[in-house]
Amino acid sequence: MLPFINPELPCAEIASKLAAQDYVVIKDFLAPAVASHLQQLMLQQPWDLAFSQSRKGQILRAADIAKNPQREQQASAQAWAEQESFRFSYHNIDLVKACIEKRPVAPDLIALLEIFNTPAYHALMAQLTGCSDFTRISAQATWYRPGDFLTLHNDFVHEEQRFFAYVLSLSDRWQASYGGLLHLFDEQGNERAKVVPQFNCLTLFKTPQQHLVSKVIDNTAGARLAITGWLSKPNPVSNSQ
Ligand SMILES: O=C(O)CCC(=O)C(=O)O
Numbered sequence: 127m128l129p130f131i132n133p134e135l136p137c138a139e140i141a142s143k144l145a146a147q148d149y150v151v152i153k154d155f156l157a158p159a160v161a162s163h164l165q166q167l168m169l170q171q172p173w174d175l176a177f178s179q180s181r182k183g184q185i186l187r188a189a190d191i192a193k194n195p196q197r198e199q200q201a202s203a204q205a206w207a208e209q210e211s212f213r214f215s216y217h218n219i220d221l222v223k224a225c226i227e228k229r230p231v232a233p234d235l236i237a238l239l240e241i242f243n244t245p246a247y248h249a250l251m252a253q254l255t256g257c258s259d260f261t262r263i264s265a266q267a268t269w270y271r272p273g274d275f276l277t278l279h280n281d282f283v284h285e286e287q288r289f290f291a292y293v294l295s296l297s298d299r300w301q302a303s304y305g306g307l308l309h310l311f312d313e314q315g316n317e318r319a320k321v322v323p324q325f326n327c328l329t330l331f332k333t334p335q336q337h338l339v340s341k342v343i344d345n346t347a348g349a350r351l352a353i354t355g356w357l358s359k360p361n362p363v364s365n366s367q
């Protein structure tokens with residue numbers, strides 16, 4: 127049915143863990159060959175830099191980074207140095223935009239977005255989350271390189287209702303001391319989990335929920351790669367002025 131997914135996922139156990147703790151970490155999510163293939167593709171793509179400036183999201187496109195590599199370092203360092211509480215800097219490929227705008231991204235990465243939006247994959251996610259209210263699953267590829275980070279936020283946006291977030295890690299040989307950990311917090315602000323990136327692990331968590339990605343240190347062996355997105359439903363456009 128879904129040949130790219132590990133056929134032996136303990137779905138009932140995953141669903142009950144997620145219901146009980148609002149997050150779950152699923153090991154060996156994809157068929158191993160698929161995970162390795164995606165990782166290799168990701169390592170070969172040109173990457174944009176997504177960063178914040180006065181709370182606003184900005185994108186430095188890969189082509190502009192190639193022309194002026196210093197700008198990348200500057201943008202990332204400035205985002206970190208700002209006074210704002212919500213700040214971020216990470217490398218990404220927005221697969222939704224890449225698909226709509228026909229950007230030259232590896233076709234198998236775009237195919238992933240399509241696969242995530244098949245009825246069979248939606249049914250698997252509904253089984254794991256106990257939620258069938260979502261109508262689409264978004265996807266972006268991310269690479270947190272040295273200096274990259276994402277401060278505390280809860281994934282709430284006005285445009286859509288996000289029921290669950292997912293992070294499919296494709297990081298190899300990652301160690302906790304490198305940073306790049308996903309920290310999840312409960313309603314009282316207590317840390318409920320610290321997820322160390324692990325190859326082919328899918329973290330699913332309920333949203334809104336406070337979380338952050340700690341800053342990646344300078345010398346890492348391996349790349350903090352992931353495919354991330356949300357199980358969501360667009361909100362009706364408001365007509366109010
Ligand atoms: O990559 C992660 O671990 C989480 C990313 C995240 O929270 C986000 O993109 O909103």
Ligand SMILES: [Fe+2]
Binds near residue numbers: 279280281291337
């Ligand atoms: Fe998030």
